[in-house]
Amino acid sequence: MAIIFAGKSTCAICQNILLATDEILMFPAFIHDRADPFWDISDNAVHSTCFKQWPEAPAFRERFNQAWRQQVPHHLRLMQADGTIIDAV
Numbered sequence: 001m002a003i004i005f006a007g008k009s010t011c012a013i014c015q016n017i018l019l020a021t022d023e024i025l026m027f028p029a030f031i032h033d034r035a036d037p038f039w040d041i042s043d044n045a046v047h048s049t050c051f052k053q054w055p056e057a058p059a060f061r062e063r064f065n066q067a068w069r070q071q072v073p074h075h076l077r078l079m080q081a082d083g084t085i086i087d088a089v
């Protein structure tokens with residue numbers, strides 16, 4: 001899972017500082033190809049508000065849900081439309 005330092009780390013979408021008071025989403029590492037357009041978002045953190053407005057969010061979510069199923073089939077997790085990740089039952 002991404003490691004962030006409130007007040008120092010930046011949002012992977014807007015590049016502004018993530019404040020302790022911000023609503024933040026953190027994503028685990030699931031993209032392992034540096035050339036992948038989602039490389040900077042995987043294993044990183046973003047403002048929840050940025051994710052909700054990000055045009056690529058649906059595609060990113062789909063990538064996560066497919067990749068996680070392949071990489072960690074014994075612990076299925078799903079990204080929801082708002083970017084939160086829940087354990088699949």
Ligand SMILES: [Zn+2]
Binds near residue numbers: 011013016047
């Ligand atoms: Zn942001």
